[in-house]
Amino acid sequence: MAAKHISMRGEVIDMARMRNINGNKQALGNAPVNARGDRLGPNGTILKTQEQIEHEWAVARAKNAPKPMDIKTPNRVEDALANLAPKAKPGLDVDDAGFDPMPAAAPSVPRRKVTDSN
Numbered sequence: 001m002a003a004k005h006i007s008m009r010g011e012v013i014d015m016a017r018m019r020n021i022n023g024n025k026q027a028l029g030n031a032p033v034n035a036r037g038d039r040l041g042p043n044g045t046i047l048k049t050q051e052q053i054e055h056e057w058a059v060a061r062a063k064n065a066p067k068p069m070d071i072k073t074p075n076r077v078e079d080a081l082a083n084l085a086p087k088a089k090p091g092l093d094v095d096d097a098g099f100d101p102m103p104a105a106a107p108s109v110p111r112r113k114v115t116d117s118n
Helices: 015-021 050-063 076-084
Strands: 004-006 012-014 046-048
Touching: 012 015
Parallel strands: none
Antiparallel strands: 004 012
């Protein structure tokens, strides 16, 4: 069904027809897309179509979907916590890095004597 609108002057405007006619023109604004939603490169060349962009989003959503968990397993709470906890990164070996956790004491500097100026 075509979306038809009536302007202030009473003219009937078919918006679906307008979209089809102007689908390959660059959209207004600073986004590098055309009216269909295709990603545009330099000189208006189409880099990715809207269908390719939607497919990439669908693949990314499917990859990051939560995995179902079997509630009958005995260690379900521990498994869930292990999945939520961040993975541990290997620590820095202080001997290899040349880092001394206990530096030598700073040489003692005599403090200035405070005298009463009156």
